[in-house]
Amino acid sequence: MNIVSSLRDLLGDNAVLDAADLATRSAGFLRPDNLQAAALARPANTEQVAQVLRWCRNNGVGVVAQGGLTGLVHGADADPAQVILSLERMRDIESIDPRQRCATVQAGVTLQALQEAVEEHGLMFPLDLGARGTATVGGNAATNAGGNRVIRYGMMRDMVLGLEAVLADGTVISSLNQLIKNNAGYDLKQLFIGSEGTLGVITRLVLRLRECPTTRNMALVGLESFDNMTALLKHMDRELGGTLSAFEAMWNGFYRLVTTEPARGRPPISQDYPYYVLMESQGADPEGDSQRFNDALASALEAGLLADAAVSQSEGDCQRFWALRDDVEQTFLGGVPCVFDISLPMAEMETYIDELRDALPGAVGEHKLWVFGHLGDGNLHIVVQLPPERADALRPTVEQRVYAPLSAFKGSVSAEHGIGLEKKAWLHVSRSAQEIQLMRTLKAALDPTGTLNPGKMF
Structure with a gap:
């Protein structure tokens, strides 16, 4: 053959x-x-x-x-x-419906191409992540991508109205629904969203669009304590009346990394604070939104929630702020990075990171640790960089230190990147035996020969 x-x-x-x-x-x-x-x-x-x-x-x-x-x-x-x-040849944006506020696209369309296309109609597709120029919407759906604005718009799962998928035997399941409210039986699209290509191949999608914001206000702030960071989240969300669209946390080590040469970014505020937050608000009232954002920052400062702030004065400032948060490639320089994508309750985060920082020197010796993430939705990204000559041998120890503690408070070993090959040995930390068995049952029902993405997830 x-x-x-x-x-x-x-x-x-x-x-x-x-x-x-x-x-x-x-x-x-x-x-x-x-x-x-x-x-x-x-x-x-x-x-x-x-x-x-x-x-x-x-x-x-x-x-x-x-x-x-x-x-x-x-x-x-x-x-x-x-x-x-x-899916690289399936890149057609088939239709954009400004009245229904949805787009029908093939799965190989890149996230950035979709964003730019709908913007011409005064609309936005709110999913956003650093790999927007390369990541495809089909892949975003297959992994249930999250990104930077989950706090306001939800995960990819919340943006898919309908989809078309092909099962392992070639059967086409076409459910290109355009309705936000449709309770006619099982919501079959949810079987394929987040299933990492193990149940079917997503080929087309109907995606929910939003009205394009006309204002954007941002600030990068320094904080003296983790408690102040969580209190600031509640304060800004309340004061901004639903327009808070991003709340990105950076521990000191990561902030220093992306604001020091050879990184291109430079520090908008001092590098000496233990915690930093990048905040974004999107709205439609140019004068009122800026005033509301500045008033919320001022009241947070008066309450002692933040120690310093750099506030955007232009769209260029906003782009420079985001460039700092997106510059994760700096963690790949000088060693081999072990990259983790976890979620856990905010009340546990500080203790979890402190215990991890204390445990790593004795467990692996020489290393570097960087922490950042989407605090507003409980998602932390952890990067442990190891010497190249020892990275393969030490990775299992690092995984044990990162994943095992999550079980105690029902955290997730994967907040947004999926399970794949890398995390399947740790799926039991976040899913019960009964849940995993049900997943296996679904896999056996839809793909009994194991044709699709063999060996992944389980």
Whole structure:
């Protein structure tokens, strides 16, 4: 059986790459390795996706769907005997409906392309993350992406009105619903959102849009204590009357990293505070919103909640503030980073990080620790950088120190990046045995031959 020639018979010669072609393609964001698989199929539409899946299932070949390859948990890795199904040719924005405030798109559309397209209609797609130029909306849905504005707009799950997916046997489930309220039976789209391509391949989506804000106010503030940070969140959310759109926390080490050479950013305020917060408010009243934002900051300062603040005076200032928070690539310089994406109750965060910081020197020796994240929705990103020559040997110890304590307060080993290969050994920390068994039951029902994304999640 020649996989490449068989798939080329289905899709055409230019739509299928062989193993030699794949050896020139990066395996993903900041990955040193290249793709590997028996073939990479590039269907142009849903029917071609169905043809590929049907052929692979009938011939016992595993299929791994890929979007923009911006994931961090090896959820889109394939092995040399499998087929990669790339959505890179399915990038049509089929329609934008300003009255219904929704867009119908193919799954390979990049997040940034969608954002820019709907902005021309005075609308916005509120999901936003640093990899917006590469990440695809299909991948965002398959991993239930979160990003920077979950505090106001929710996760990707909250932005999908309907979708179309192809099951392992080639059956097309098309539920391109445009209604916000539709309680007609099971909400089948939820089976595929966050399932990491293990239950079906998402091919098209109907996405909910919002009116585009006309104002943006931001501040980067320094705080003396973690308690002040959580109190500031409540204060700003209350005072801004629902317009708070981001509340990003940075521990001192991360702030210093992204505001010191060789990083491009420079510190808007002193580097000596233990905690920093980047706040954003979006609204539609240019004079009133700025006044409200400044008044909320002033009252927070009077209450002793913050020690210092840099307030945006222009859109350029806003972009520079966000560039600091998004400059996570600095954590990859000088060593091998172990990147973690967890969530836990805010009341536990300070103790959790303090205990992790105390435990790591004795457990792994030389290392660097950086902490930042979306405090408003309980999501922390932890990066432990290790010396290159010891990183592989020490990673299991670091994972134990990061993941095991989460069980005590029902935290999650994955806040927004998924499980993939990297976290499947730790799924039991966040899900009960009964929940995992039900997940296995769903997998067996929809993909009994294990064709889709084999070996992931469980």
